[in-house]
Amino acid sequence: MGELSGLYALWYREVKVFLRERSRIISSIVNPIIWLVAFGGGLGSTISFGGADYQTFIFPGVLMLTVLFTSIFFGLYIVWDKRMDFFKEVMVAPLSRLTLFTGKMMGGCTDSLLQGSFLIIIGLFFNIKYTPYSLALVILFLLFLSAATTSLGLAIGAQLSSFEGFGLIQSFVIMPLFFLSGALYPLENLPEWLLVVTRVNPLTYIVDGMRGALLGLNHFPIWMDIGVGLVFMVTMILAGTLSFMRMH
Amino acid sequence: MIIETFGITKVFKALVAVDHINLSVEEGEIFGLLGPNGAGKTTLLSMLATILKPTEGTAKVNGYDIIHQPAKVRKSIGMVFQAPSSDELLTGWENLYLHAMMYGVPSNVRRSRIDEVLELVDLKDRAKDLVKTYSGGMRRRLELARGLLHKPKILFLDEPTLGLDPQTRSHIWDYIRRLSKEEGVTVLITTHYMEEADALCDRVAIIDHGKIRALDSPANLKMKVGKSMIRAKVKNPNVEKIKSLPYVSKVEAKDGDVTIILSEVGAHIQEVLCNLGEASFVELRDPTLNDVFLQLTGRGIREESAESWEEKLIQVRTNG
Numbered sequence: 262m263g264e265l266s267g268l269y270a271l272w273y274r275e276v277k278v279f280l281r282e283r284s285r286i287i288s289s290i291v292n293p294i295i296w297l298v299a300f301g302g303g304l305g306s307t308i309s310f311g312g313a314d315y316q317t318f319i320f321p322g323v324l325m326l327t328v329l330f331t332s333i334f335f336g337l338y339i340v341w342d343k344r345m346d347f348f349k350e351v352m353v354a355p356l357s358r359l360t361l362f363t364g365k366m367m368g369g370c371t372d373s374l375l376q377g378s379f380l381i382i383i384g385l386f387f388n389i390k391y392t393p394y395s396l397a398l399v400i401l402f403l404l405f406l407s408a409a410t411t412s413l414g415l416a417i418g419a420q421l422s423s424f425e426g427f428g429l430i431q432s433f434v435i436m437p438l439f440f441l442s443g444a445l446y447p448l449e450n451l452p453e454w455l456l457v458v459t460r461v462n463p464l465t466y467i468v469d470g471m472r473g474a475l476l477g478l479n480h481f482p483i484w485m486d487i488g489v490g491l492v493f494m495v496t497m498i499l500a501g502t503l504s505f506m507r508m509h
Numbered sequence: 510m511i512i513e514t515f516g517i518t519k520v521f522k523a524l525v526a527v528d529h530i531n532l533s534v535e536e537g538e539i540f541g542l543l544g545p546n547g548a549g550k551t552t553l554l555s556m557l558a559t560i561l562k563p564t565e566g567t568a569k570v571n572g573y574d575i576i577h578q579p580a581k582v583r584k585s586i587g588m589v590f591q592a593p594s595s596d597e598l599l600t601g602w603e604n605l606y607l608h609a610m611m612y613g614v615p616s617n618v619r620r621s622r623i624d625e626v627l628e629l630v631d632l633k634d635r636a637k638d639l640v641k642t643y644s645g646g647m648r649r650r651l652e653l654a655r656g657l658l659h660k661p662k663i664l665f666l667d668e669p670t671l672g673l674d675p676q677t678r679s680h681i682w683d684y685i686r687r688l689s690k691e692e693g694v695t696v697l698i699t700t701h702y703m704e705e706a707d708a709l710c711d712r713v714a715i716i717d718h719g720k721i722r723a724l725d726s727p728a729n730l731k732m733k734v735g736k737s738m739i740r741a742k743v744k745n746p747n748v749e750k751i752k753s754l755p756y757v758s759k760v761e762a763k764d765g766d767v768t769i770i771l772s773e774v775g776a777h778i779q780e781v782l783c784n785l786g787e788a789s790f791v792e793l794r795d796p797t798l799n800d801v802f803l804q805l806t807g808r809g810i811r812e813e814s815a816e817s818w819e820e821k822l823i824q825v826r827t828n829g
Contacts, residue, residue, distance in 0.1 A: 266611075353588050355581075355612065
């Protein structure tokens with residue numbers, strides 16, 4: 262019971278802070294629109310894939326981008342929390358590290374899923390058609406993605422003691438995860454090395470699953486996309502829990 | 510004994526921050542750890558709060574071992590950290606509400622407990638405002654309130670008035686006294702303000718370089734220095750003559766600045782001044798805890814406030 266209400270407290274804090282920070286919400290709506298309008302619209306004037314115009318084609322990718330960035334930065338933000346003394350107060354609370362991790366993780370997931378939902382609504386203005394089935398699948402993939410990448414961010418952040426490594430994480434984790442996932446291009450006809458790299462990147466399967474659900478353009482069978490997403494999420498949650506146990 | 514330490518020790522690389530300290534605190538008292546920055550007070554407190562693991566030795570807090578029963582220790586204590594630790598992005602009320610949930614305060618008494626502690630620190634009318642908008646003194650009060658929310662038996666206060674103005678400081682002292690009296694909590698407080706230890710604590714342990722140098726009530730500690738002091742500016746003080754007077758216990762002279770420690774100053778001041786030489790300035794005062802510290806270590810508490818790099822390193826580490 263104590264752990265459960267502690268969990269709720271940790272989650273409540275993150276959601277409360279998120280809803281209070283209007284500027285973050287606004288930028289989370291504006292950024293993807295810029296991607297869709299400027300990048301999608303610009304490039305889309307000359308190219309299209311599989312019968313879908315480019316703007317529509319990258320919509321699942323932009324959805325992933327939004328959730329990925331929100332989640333992973335939320336996780337990494339634990340570095341800042343650790344430096345601020347209010348987190349010390351959380352660390353002294355009679356709560357297990359598992360609860361601490363789960364509460365933070367669920368808070369981060371809620372934040373990024375809320376942002377994802379704004380974008381799903383915005384999608385209506387960009388000719389995205391939803392069915393109950395496709396909507397359910399998209400939400401499932403976003404859940405995998407946000408739980409996995411929030412955990413990844415938390416796992417890394419719990420081990421860092423300063424922001425010094427942030428540039429490196431951006432260059433070697435976040436950017437490759439996104440750009441090597443097929444979020445912005447189809448998975449056919451890729452050069453050999455890129456073909457291998459995209460198949461190793463779990464985000465490839467998540468974006469593929471969403472594209473399949475929304476546009477009917479999957480490269481892999483849906484069960485494979487779901488399977489990889491699930492394994493990715495479970496692995497990252499385990500990594501995050503372990504990292505929290507070792508944090509001091 | 511509600512707190513008892515057994516040879517508790519913490520070593521950071523080459524530095525022994527806390528050196529085999531044995532200490533017991535009685536239930537209901539306000540106990541002070543007084544010493545300069547880097548003396549090991551915060552390190553000791555952090556170990557008792559189970560934030561840091563001792564290198565050697567252990568301690569019992571409310572009957573629970575800090576190494577083997579940390580969760581039970583944590584439930585028994587309330588902690589107010591040196592640096593502000595309330596969440597700026599939330600309101601005062603929300604801070605308390607979260608704390609109540611994290612410490613397992615039953616949901617049916619949560620709201621009434623929050624009202625109670627808010628009343629105790631006079632923050633009721635600002636409870637719905639964001640902590641960002643609070644003054645330093647208000648944040649401290651909020652943190653005190655939070656420390657009490659789960660009715661801990663022991664309250665740990667790490668430099669509770671650091672950086673506050675004198676008026677706010679004396680207010681905080683009033684609150685702490687009231688808490689100790691009305692709630693019956695044991696208070697363990699670290700400070701490098703001798704006035705604070707003097708005004709607030711039932712007993713004080715003077716700590717320097719990780720060791721306890723003296724432990725007693727402030728009055729007794731000062732008594733050991735001597736009943737009273739005379740400070741005078743004299744060009745050529747007759748130090749030897751003064752030293753030979755039977756009621757003088759100590760004389761120090763430095764650049765024409767003479768400090769004499771003696772008993773029954775009222776009866777003897779005439780004779781002392783006659784023998785001392787021509788004084789351009791005379792001041793009578795009671796000894797302070799700083800004098801006690803001076804006598805024990807040969808330097809003042811404040812002189813050490815410029816911290817060495819090692820001590821800074823430790824502070825960064827324990828804070829981070």
